[in-house]
Amino acid sequence: MAFVNYTTKNIAIKIVYYGPGLSGKTTNLRFIYSKMDPDSRGDLLCLETPLERTIFFDLLPIKAGLIRDFRVHFQLMTVPGQVFYEASRKSVLKGADGIVFVADSQIPLLDANLENFDGLRKNLVDFNVDLNFIPLVFQYNKRDLDNLIPVETFNSLLNPLNLPYIESSALNGEGVFETLKQIAKMTVPVVREKIFGEKKEPEEEEKEKRKEAVQKAKEEREKVKMEREKEKKDIEFVGKKKDPQIRMTKIKFQSQADIESQVDKLAKEFLKK
Ligand SMILES: Nc1nc2c(ncn2[C@@H]2O[C@H](COP(=O)(O)OP(=O)(O)O)[C@@H](O)[C@H]2O)c(=O)[nH]1
Ligand SMILES: [Mg+2]
DSSP states (O other): OOEEETTTTEEEEEEEEEOSTTSSHHHHHHHHHHHSOGGGBOOEEEEEEESSSEEEEEEEEEEEEEETTEEEEEEEEEOOOSGGGHHHHHHHHTTOSEEEEEEEOBGGGHHHHHHHHHHHHHHHHHTTOOTTTSOEEEEEEOTTSSSBOOHHHHHHHHOTTOOOEEEOBGGGTBTHHHHHHHHHHHHHHHHHHHHHSOOOOOOHHHHHHHHHHHHHHHHHHHHHHHHHHHTOOOOOOOOOOOOTTOOEEEEEOSSHHHHHHHHHHHHHHHHHO
């Protein structure tokens, strides 16, 4: 749920970039950072916890427009990708107002995308959030590469509700701002409703329709998963590129509980600026 400061008249909206490891979430934030006026954005923060392996996730605060006479800030956050960081993924997800699902379009990564998406759904259930009703945008990333998962496949497996999807090449900046605009467009009215008015429950019929569509996609995903288990190949990732122009501020956290409170604190600090 968005933070509101009634005294300074600021609203912070949390957008989480979710998706499997190396799908391009950080690349999205880096591109946004590099293209935005320093007055309209904060530092790109890179958060790490000293677990067995260092994990990173990123936070980029940006300013954008008004809701009534409240200034709107978006907190763009990424989640750590590795399978064993489910707990960290969950704490980043807590209180998300909108989600961008960044899928990796490389064919060998279809399973990773599907698994990660199922994980997203499960993690939200624990916060009593239904993925069918939270603002959600799909970004099918790495479209500049060869050997791609067709958009139709993605849509039938992940996107039975026909939500907005963007074909992107985050590395080249293609589709990055389009994605951000789309998720902002979907999230702002929901936040506005939550803060300034009654939240309208979707009609029962609409609820049922969405549930059915989602169930069908789930069954299809299971089928694809089973087929692909049989033909698992080695996965090749594209090489990491460092962008020397981007300065990242690193913050170390001591524990899982710390992550949540630190993220909250950072969000509130940015509201004062
Ligand atoms: N070819 C290509 N590579 C990309 C694209 N987006 C990200 N990458 C690369 O994929 C790797 C992982 O990206 P990163 O943003 O760190 O993934 P994250 O784990 O989701 O944060 C990096 O080497 C990126 O340069 C893209 O659109 N096309
Ligand atoms: Mg990352």
